[in-house]
Amino acid sequence: MLDIAFIRNNAAAVAAAAHAKGMTVDLDQILALDAALRRDKTRLETLRAERNRIAAEFLTAAEPLRAASAEHSRAIAGELSALQGRVTEMEQALRELLLTVPNLPWQGAPIGPDEKSNQVVRVVGDRPDFAFTPLDHVAIADRRGWIDPPRIAKVAGARSYVLKGRLALLEQALLFDTSRRLAQEGFQPISVPALVRGDAFVNTGHFPFAREDTFELPRDGAYLAGTAEIALTGLHGGEIIEERDLPLLYAGFSPCFRREAGSGGRDVRGLLRVHQFYKVEQYVICRDDPEETAYWHARLLANAENILRDLGLPYRVVECSTGDMGPGKVRMNDIETWVPSLTCYRETHSCSSLHEWQARRANIRWRDRKGRVRFCHTLNNTAIATPRILVPLIENHQTPQGRVRVPSFLQNYLGGEDFL
Incomplete structure (x- = not known):
């Protein structure tokens, strides 16, 4: 949410921001x-x-x-x-x-209506050159008995999944190791509920904008969250945080739920777009200093890239356009990982800076050493999300025998196995 005094004094800039983000205000x-x-x-x-x-x-x-x-x-x-x-x-x-007024994007954001206007910042890693006919992740996992599409469809319907055996262990290893490495970077591991009240969605800006993508439980007056960011923001709603206690760094783990409304049949095969998944989310509350926020944005992005490099996955970082970044974002970078079966990169991580837009909605403030109180800045970034990350991992690391190479740093979690 923007300050009404700012809107009053900068109406033309706010109108331009809404137009750039494809919104009517x-x-x-x-x-x-x-x-x-x-x-x-x-x-x-x-x-x-x-x-x-x-x-x-x-x-x-x-x-x-x-x-x-x-x-x-x-x-x-x-x-x-x-x-x-x-x-x-x-x-x-x-x-x-x-609550319907978008944030102003930073000057470096590409102007455009959707993801087609995103700009590639860098490409990292070599795409695999298979000497055999590669399979997609569904064929490999089904052959190995790691998934069971017909049975889980009977239980939960379309866009659901089940992981079994070594693939289930690999998923758990990824989630745990990500939390462990973020703890070493100073982020506090924290698990939060997925069942959250509606005002928490308003405070993060997911409502009113993304209500159609959210599962509602009317009898309980609650919703299923699609990211730990919602609960993490709510933890400090209405608080004044002392400067000495900032920044607050969290590695939030939670089950996540999304309707995937409007995806229009895209990437529905396998594990890319499912209704329930797990995620470790990097989340920061810091002072309202643009330079400090830029530092944390780069740090969050680097943490995610380090994970992908250790996984041996080729990826690219994109600068998201005004029409793709969402209402509350000042800046957003997506990381897209190479999926051989689709012969393209697919988004696996998203890094966002929101400045005070979110903190103003949630009334999260900080007090400096002189006693002055101001609204904080917030940032968030995917550290790892499963099962989506398993798609490029399985496909890029497959062997002619239909096995999957295990990245070296995960092998200890699987009894020292080099291959699944």
Whole structure:
């Protein structure tokens, strides 16, 4: 959420940001409501001052004037009551409108409507040159008995999965090792629930924008989160964090749930787009210093790249366009990993800086050494998400015999095995 004073003073820039992100925002309505609200608040203060003046003068006023003062005070009280009700309604209406206003993208973001406008920043690693006809991950995993599509479809329907045997152990090894290495980087491992209240989704900006992609449990007044970021932001909602305690660094583990609404049948085969998955999310709350935020953005991205390099997977980093980055993002970089069966790169990681847009919604602030209080900045980045990462891992590391090479740093988790 943007500060209304910022919108008031930078309406043209906010309108340009909304246009660049492909969003429709009624800034005229927001500014008109803001102006009316400020007028009514000024009137409230005037009436309160008048009521206090009358009360102060009442005891010393002559008897003939007391009746008139009392009548005047009652009239003021009636107007105050009506005006306060109107102000409360306008404040709520203005907040709901402000929740629909996007953040301003940084100047380096490519301008464009969707992912086709993303720009490749760097390409890392050599794509495999197979001397045999490679299989896709579904064929390999099915041949080895690691998955069971027909049976799990009976249980959970389409876009569900089950992992068995050594592949299940590999998934757990990936998740654990990622948490372990992030702990060594100073991030606190933390597991959070996937079942979260609706206001937590509002605070992160997932509502109202991505409501259609979220599973709802109406009876419980809760939703299933698609990322640990939602719960992690909620942990510090309404707090003032002392400067000495910043930055807060989390490695959040959680089950995740997404409808994958609007994916239009893309990548539905196998493990790429499933409704339930697991993720270790890097999450940062820091001071509202653009340079510090840029440092953490680069650090989060580097952590994810180090994992991919250790996995021996070819990937590329892209600078996401304004139309692809989402409403709250100032900057977003995706990491796309090579999937041989699709002969293209597919997104496996996403790194985002939101500045104070998210913290303002959740009311997360920090206090400096001089006692000044300001809104924090927040960042998040996928460290690892399974089973999606298993797709490029299986396909890039397959052998002619249909086995899968195990990256060296994971072999200890699998009894020293070189191959699955």
